[in-house]
Amino acid sequence: xxxxxxxxxxxxxxxxxxxxxxxxxxxxxxxxxxxxxxxxxxxxxxxxxxxxxxxxxxxxxxxxxxxxxxxxxxxxxxxxxxxxxxxxxxxxxxxxxxxxxxxxxxxxxxxxx
Amino acid sequence: xxxxxxxxxxxxxxxxxxxxxxxxxxxxxxxxxxxxxxxxxxxxxxxxxxxxxxxxxxxxxxxxxxxxxxxxxxxxxxxxxxxxxxxxxxxxxxxxxxxxxxxxxxxxxxxxxxx
Numbered sequence: 567x568x569x570x571x572x573x574x575x576x577x578x579x580x581x582x583x584x585x586x587x588x589x590x591x592x593x594x595x596x597x598x599x600x601x602x603x604x605x606x607x608x609x610x611x612x613x614x615x616x617x618x619x620x621x622x623x624x625x626x627x628x629x630x631x632x633x634x635x636x637x638x639x640x641x642x643x644x645x646x647x648x649x650x651x652x653x654x655x656x657x658x659x660x661x662x663x664x665x666x667x668x669x670x671x672x673x674x675x676x677x678x679x
Numbered sequence: 680x681x682x683x684x685x686x687x688x689x690x691x692x693x694x695x696x697x698x699x700x701x702x703x704x705x706x707x708x709x710x711x712x713x714x715x716x717x718x719x720x721x722x723x724x725x726x727x728x729x730x731x732x733x734x735x736x737x738x739x740x741x742x743x744x745x746x747x748x749x750x751x752x753x754x755x756x757x758x759x760x761x762x763x764x765x766x767x768x769x770x771x772x773x774x775x776x777x778x779x780x781x782x783x784x785x786x787x788x789x790x791x792x793x794x
Contacts (some may be wrong), residue, residue, distance in 0.1 A: 597781070608683075608770050608785030654722065658781070665710060665735070665774075667783070668729070671721035 569593060570657055570670035578676040582644050588672040589638045589655035596658050598631055598638050599667070603652040645677045681705070683786035685771050691792045697759040700789045702771030703752055710774040712783065713746055713756050717767045725769075728754065761793045 571590045579585055589598070597616045601609035613622050615631035615638065622629045626649075628641040642649055652674050656667040684703040692698055695706040704711050726736045731748045739746070743762070748754040758765055773786040 607787050608772070610785070611782050614781060656722075660700075665712070665727050665729075667724070669722040 569668045570655055572653075572655060572670035572673050572674060575671070576674050578678065579645055581677055581679050583612050583644060584641070585645055585675070586639055586641045587653055587675070589640075589657075589670055591636050591657060593657065593659065594635050596635075596660060598635070598658070599656045600629055600638070600640055601654040601656065603654060603672070605651075609654055610666075617653075642675075645675075647679050650675055650677050664679045682769055682783055683773050685769075685789050686720035686788065687789055689790045689792075691794065692761055694762045694793055695764055696793075697757065698765075698791060698793075700756040700769050700771075700791070702754045702756070702786060704771070704773030705775070705784055706752065706756070708773035708775045708784075709751070710783075711748060711754050711755070712770075712772040712774075714770040714772060714785075715767045716770060716788070725756070743773070753767045758791075761791075763793045766792050 569591055573588045597614055599614045600612045603609040603613055613629045615629055618633045618635045620631045626643045630639050652672045654669055654672045656669045658667055660666050683705055686701045709730050709739045711728040714722050715725055716722045721756045723738055724737045727734050728748045744758055746756045768788040768790050770785050772783045774783045
């Protein structure tokens with residue numbers, strides 16, 4: 567059983583559309599991170615959310631941590647081809663500095679020009 | 680600044696052969712991680728070092744896998760003997776002191792195919 571479930575697994579959209587991807591768990595996390603991984607490269611950290619209900623914005627990307635700290639969402643406005651990649655969420659079960667990150671399997675996003 | 684450097688980037692080997700993957704973490708980082716990524720299981724932590732000492736190796740699949748960190752600037756992950764089910768992308772990652780944040784920096788990965 568996967569501790570972190572990401573949905574959808576695959577998403578293909580047209581440039582300019584909006585989208586939301588989800589990261590859900592039955593576990594409570596001390597913090598949650600979102601990464602983007604491009605083909606042939608390692609994951610790159612986009613954001614860390616720590617407080618339940620927290621919302622962070624990174625240009626066209628909006629990240630939300632659930633009130634109960636069990637789930638998170640990533641919303642992209644006006645998607646661009648450069649947003650294409652694998653989006654991974656990772657939850658920390660220990661303290662804020664815990665090394666024990668559990669990764670979801672990711673949402674593979676394709677933005678078609 | 681150089682990021683995490685891994686070698687080789689790609690390796691194809693025959694079943695039963697020894698495979699050694701290498702990693703140079705970011706200078707000054709005191710935590711090092713080895714992860715394995717597959718389609719079926721996603722990204723899994725294999726082993727975690729802190730100040731060159733293995734802290735958690737519970738993710739190492741079996742005795743065929745071993746990892747060392749002889750100094751702060753070098754680590755190896757060895758598979759002996761290799762099996763086809765070991766085919767995956769192996770990532771090394773490093774992190775600095777927690778006071779500077781909990782950001783883990785990944786290398787570009789070593790793509791291993793065992794035939």
